[in-house]
Amino acid sequence: MSDDFEVARYGLRTFKIADGKLQPVAQGRADDWLGGTCTADCHAMKYNQHHKPPVKECGCGVYAALTAFDLIDQWMRHSALVIAVVAAEGTTIIGPRGFRTECARVVAWWSPYWNVRRLINKQFPNTVRYKRLQSMLDAYHLPFYPPSRADDPEEEPFWA
Numbered sequence: 001m002s003d004d005f006e007v008a009r010y011g012l013r014t015f016k017i018a019d020g021k022l023q024p025v026a027q028g029r030a031d032d033w034l035g036g037t038c039t040a041d042c043h044a045m046k047y048n049q050h051h052k053p054p055v056k057e058c059g060c061g062v063y064a065a066l067t068a069f070d071l072i073d074q075w076m077r078h079s080a081l082v083i084a085v086v087a088a089e090g091t092t093i094i095g096p097r098g099f100r101t102e103c104a105r106v107v108a109w110w111s112p113y114w115n116v117r118r119l120i121n122k123q124f125p126n127t128v129r130y131k132r133l134q135s136m137l138d139a140y141h142l143p144f145y146p147p148s149r150a151d152d153p154e155e156e157p158f159w160a
Contacts, residue, residue, distance in 0.1 A: 009088040010107070010140045011064025011099055012071045014078040017116065022123050025078050026063075036106040036124035038062050054093050054100040061093065061100025062086075068137060068144045070097045081116050083133060084109040084124070085140045097146065110136050 015022035015033065023030050024038075032038045040053035042060035054061030064086050065071035072079040090102025108128040111117050117129065130136035137144055 009092055009094070009099065010085050010142060011066055011088065012068060012142060013064050013084050013086050014071060014075045015082055015084070016078055017081065017119065020119065022082065022119060025075055033106070034123060036127060037103065039103045040101070053102055054091060056093060061102065062104040063098060063100055064088065064104065065098045067097070067142065067146045068133065069146055081113060082109060082111040082120060085136060085142065108136050108140065
């Protein structure tokens with residue numbers, strides 16, 4: 001019996017702009033993505049002890065969407081400014097619409113705004129800029145639309 005081995009797992013994120021930096025749109029510290037990387041840390045104390053994210057029983061981890069549609073559906077205002085491809089690193093829990101991972105790094109991005117592109121170039125060095133969103137999605141094999149969920153009788157959680 002052989003184990004499945006995945007070389008790379010990519011997902012999509014967006015960011016808000018605050019204090020002249022790209023920052024997480026939901027939870028996280030302002031300096032989480034400085035340099036283009038983020039390492040998850042759990043502060044939930046769900047087990048009365050610290051654990052290494054992510055774990056199934058907790059919501060901790062660095063989040064990413066599996067399709068542009070799912071990212072835009074949840075974060076429309078921010079997705080209009082920037083959409084980034086992130087590479088998952090370490091332990092990763094994959095759900096139907098996204099994943100939670102131990103660490104992530106920005107590898108590529110798209111933004112239609114020159115002032116946002118200046119911030120991205122400064123904060124996420126050594127990443128690839130795409131002029132067309134669809135070109136970026138194609139390069140990382142990420143679909144715009146999710147596969148049909150019509151056969152799923154129950155609403156699934158957004159993330160893993």
